[in-house]
Structures are given as C-alpha cells and as structure tokens.
Amino acid sequence: MGKLRFAAALTPQGWVENVTVETAADGTIAALATSGESGRYDGIALAGMPNLHSHAFQRGMAGLAERRGTAEDSFWTWREVMYAFLHRLTPEDVEAIAAEAYVEMLETGFTALGEFHYLHHAPAGAAYADPAEMAGRVVAAARTAGIGLTLLPVFYAHGGFAGAPLGPAQLRFGSDPEGYAALLQAARPHLADLPEARLGIAPHSLRAVTPETLAEVLPLAAGGPVHIHAAEQEKEVADCLAALGARPVEWLLNNAPVGPGWCLVHATHMTEAETKALARSGAVAGLCPVTEANLGDGLFPAPDFLGAGGAFGIGSDSNVLIDAAEELRLLEYGQRLRHRRRNVLGTPDRSTGRHLYERACLGGAAALGRPVGALAPGRRADILVLDEEHAALAGKKGDALLDSFLFAGGRKAVRDVYVGGDRLVEAGRHRRRDEVAARFGATMKRLLA
Ligand SMILES: [Zn+2]
Numbered sequence: 001m002g003k004l005r006f007a008a009a010l011t012p013q014g015w016v017e018n019v020t021v022e023t024a025a026d027g028t029i030a031a032l033a034t035s036g037e038s039g040r041y042d043g044i045a046l047a048g049m050p051n052l053h054s055h056a057f058q059r060g061m062a063g064l065a066e067r068r069g070t071a072e073d074s075f076w077t078w079r080e081v082m083y084a085f086l087h088r089l090t091p092e093d094v095e096a097i098a099a100e101a102y103v104e105m106l107e108t109g110f111t112a113l114g115e116f117h118y119l120h121h122a123p124a125g126a127a128y129a130d131p132a133e134m135a136g137r138v139v140a141a142a143r144t145a146g147i148g149l150t151l152l153p154v155f156y157a158h159g160g161f162a163g164a165p166l167g168p169a170q171l172r173f174g175s176d177p178e179g180y181a182a183l184l185q186a187a188r189p190h191l192a193d194l195p196e197a198r199l200g201i202a203p204h205s206l207r208a209v210t211p212e213t214l215a216e217v218l219p220l221a222a223g224g225p226v227h228i229h230a231a232e233q234e235k236e237v238a239d240c241l242a243a244l245g246a247r248p249v250e251w252l253l254n255n256a257p258v259g260p261g262w263c264l265v266h267a268t269h270m271t272e273a274e275t276k277a278l279a280r281s282g283a284v285a286g287l288c289p290v291t292e293a294n295l296g297d298g299l300f301p302a303p304d305f306l307g308a309g310g311a312f313g314i315g316s317d318s319n320v321l322i323d324a325a326e327e328l329r330l331l332e333y334g335q336r337l338r339h340r341r342r343n344v345l346g347t348p349d350r351s352t353g354r355h356l357y358e359r360a361c362l363g364g365a366a367a368l369g370r371p372v373g374a375l376a377p378g379r380r381a382d383i384l385v386l387d388e389e390h391a392a393l394a395g396k397k398g399d400a401l402l403d404s405f406l407f408a409g410g411r412k413a414v415r416d417v418y419v420g421g422d423r424l425v426e427a428g429r430h431r432r433r434d435e436v437a438a439r440f441g442a443t444m445k446r447l448l449a
C-alpha cells in the first residue's frame with residue numbers, strides 16, 4: 001500500500017482538493033479521499049492518458065521525410081521513405097527505438113499504449129526463429145520504460161485491395177491467417193511477466209486483407225481488442241469503393257462485428273451517415289491529430305462525431321512528435337481553423353480542455369481494454385501530475401488547470417508520472433532516461449551513418 005497526496009485531482013465526480021490516493025500492492029487505486037491528514041499535498045493529479053495507436057519504430061525516422069520531392073508529396077511518398085528506413089532495422093534496433101519512444105510517451109503523460117506492431121520478419125520476409133522475435137522486442141522496450149502495453153500484432157496479407165500481392169518492401173509485415181495465428185501464439189509468452197499486459201489483434205487495413213482473410217482472423221481476438229486503420233486517405237476510400245463497392249467505414253460497419261472492443265484508427269474520411277453510424281456502434285475512433293497533420297491526411301469530422309456521442313481516444317501513431325497535450329490541442333485547433341469558431345469541441349457544462357481530456361481518457365482505455373482512464377477505486381493508479389508551480393498553471397483552479405495545461409503550458413507542465421502506483425517520471429525526467437537515450441543515440445548514429 002502507498003499513499004499519494006495531491007493538492008487537487010480530477011475524479012469522475014469532478015475536481016477535489018487535498019486528496020489522498022491509496023494504492024494497493026497490485027497497482028490499482030484502493031481508495032481516494034479528501035481528509036485532514038497531515039502531510040504535504042502538492043501537484044495536480046489527472047488520470048494518465050492512454051495512447052491508443054503507435055508504430056514505435058517510426059520514432060527513428062522522425063524528421064527524415066520533411067523535404068518535398070519532385071513528385072507531389074503525400075502519404076504515399078512518405079510511405080516510401082518509411083519503407084526504406086525500416087528495411088535496415090534489426091530486432092536490437094527496434095528495441096532501442098521503441099524504448100526511447102516509450103520513455104518520451106511517459107514523460108508527456110501517456111501511461112499506456114496500443115502498439116500496432118507490423119514489423120514482424122527479417123528483411124526478405126523470412127520468419128525469425130521465434131516468429132514473435134520483433135513483438136518480444138517491443139514488449140522488452142515496454143518493460144524497460146514501464147509503460148502499460150496492449151500489444152496489437154498486425155495481420156498484413158496483401159499489398160493492396162482485391163488481394164494484390166505484397167510489394168518487396170512489405171515482405172517483413174506479411175502473414176497468411178495460419179502464420180498469423182502462430183505469431184499470436186508465440187507472442188503470448190513474451191507478455192507473461194509484463195504487468196497488466198493485453199493482447200489484441202490488428203488487421204492492418206481493408207487494403208491489406210480480403211473479406212475472407214479478415215473473417216478468418218477475427219476469432220483470434222478471443223475477446224481482446226480489434227484495431228484497424230480505416231479511411232485515412234481519400235485514395236484509400238476510392239480504391240475501397242472500386243474493390244468492395246463501399247467506403248471503408250461503411251463496409252466495416254456493414255460486414256464486420258464493429259462495436260465495443262473495436263478501434264477504427266483515423267476514420268478521417270466519412271460521410272455524415274458513416275459518422276453517425278460509427279458513433280452509435282460503440283467502437284472507438286482512434287484519432288492521431290499530429291500524425292494526420294504531418295501526413296496531410298485531412299480533418300476528422302469531430303463536431304458531428306462527438307455530438308452524436310461517439311467514443312474517441314488519441315494516438316501518437318508515427319511518433320513524429322510525442323506529446324499527449326499537443327494531440328488534444330491540435331484536435332481542437334484543426335476544427336477552429338476549419339469552422340472559424342472557438343471552443344468547437346467544448347460543451348456548456350465543462351471546459352473544452354476538460355471535455356476532450358476526459359473523453360480521450362475513457363475512449364483510450366476502452367480501445368486498449370485496460371482498467372485505466374479515471375482516478376477511481378479499482379482502476380490502475382496511472383497518474384499524471386501537473387506542476388502547480390509552472391507559470392501556465394499559477395493561481396488557476398478547476399477546469400482552468402486542464403485548459404492551461406493543454407493550451408498554454410503543454411508537456412513542460414508535466415511533473416511526475418505514475419504507472420500502477422510506481423513513479424516512473426520525476427520532475428519531468430524518466431528514471432531510466434539516460435541509459436535509454438544513450439542506446440537510442442548510438443543506434444541512430446549507426447543507422448544514419
Ligand atoms: Zn497507424
């Protein structure tokens with residue numbers, strides 16, 4: 001048992017002051033009380049933010065695709081740069097890069113993540129001796145960083161719609177349904193001693209599976225989460241219409257058991273009918289505003305989706321920039337720019353920052369299948385502590401604290417971060433930052449030499 005004392009905390013019942021959080025040995029919150037107990041009460045406690053979508057290795061290519069080529073630059077030209085980078089990566093490289101990404105996530109307030117893991121095989125496509133070698137490296141990185149992990153091994157069978165063969169650069173991702181089942185089986189022992197690990201499945205996208213192979217792999221979820229990229233790009237929507245006679249989100253809603261436990265990542269390009277139907281389905285929309293801006297994907301129809309009660313969470317996706325506050329800020333700012341209004345995603349009863357933060361926490365927790373997302377008894381003691389001494393927070397109370405964190409202070413206002421009651425980040429620094437950064441630095445210098 002441990003006792004943590006905070007000057008203020010945001011709970012499902014609202015803001016409370018001078019709060020004591022009792023943590024149990026298993027890392028959950030045992031009790032939460034305001035009391036006159038003596039002791040120092042400081043810091044502003046929020047639930048840790050789940051990061052529902054990450055490709056950790058892409059952290060290593062952040063900043064390497066920001067020069068316009070001769071052709072019109074797009075998601076598809078970025079993908080070529082990404083393929084060229086990943087071709088060189090060994091299992092050791094992936095572990096070093098993922099550990100760096102996860103330490104950075106924790107330092108900005110992400111306490112759990114869904115790793116949408118698709119780099120499975122050796123460069124020519126042969127399986128490693130352990131088919132889950134690469135998944136094991138991701139798990140090892142999560143263990144080093146201490147972040148909560150929902151591992152989502154990717155099923156990637158085709159290079160495009162209508163069962164097109166994999167391209168040479170995609171051989172490292174590829175599996176047939178049988179090989180994928182074996183990969184999932186091989187991943188389980190890697191997760192055995194990781195606290196609160198979860199395993200789900202991730203059919204990559206409708207362009208990487210066929211309706212038949214999708215139906216074959218869905219039962220492998222065995223109650224775990226199902227994540228899939230959908231409607232990130234307009235070309236993908238057009239190709240899907242041509243191949244399957246429906247738009248990606250429309251097709252999934254009509255042909256797959258989309259509902260609670262599912263996460264449709266991006267869902268950027270939807271009609272109004274798709275937007276409302278996805279909101280009603282109970283599936284989570286996995287929004288990645290920084291990556292979607294970086295890749296020029298487009299803007300998610302957030303006002304309609306949130307207005308219809310849709311569940312959403314946020315993901316750092318390409319990890320070009322890792323910053324929980326920045327994801328939510330950009331989600332709102334994109335809508336302000338589009339609609340030329342302020343507080344587009346706010347509600348009358350709570351501030352925009354609080355509304356977005358609370359919904360992203362709960363949606364992220366649902367997408368990852370984790371008992372997190374709120375400071376309440378029975379949930380994991382995953383806690384982000386803001387520094388009330390930070391200039392952006394000085395003198396603020398209640399919702400203004402959260403708005404000042406998201407819109408004015410950003411990640412520099414994050415003081416401490418706990419996962420399962422264990423303080424991993426103190427005064428803004430992860431306790432293993434030096435060793436993880438040194439290994440990452442050496443890896444990058446070798447890869448880019
Ligand atoms: Zn992605």
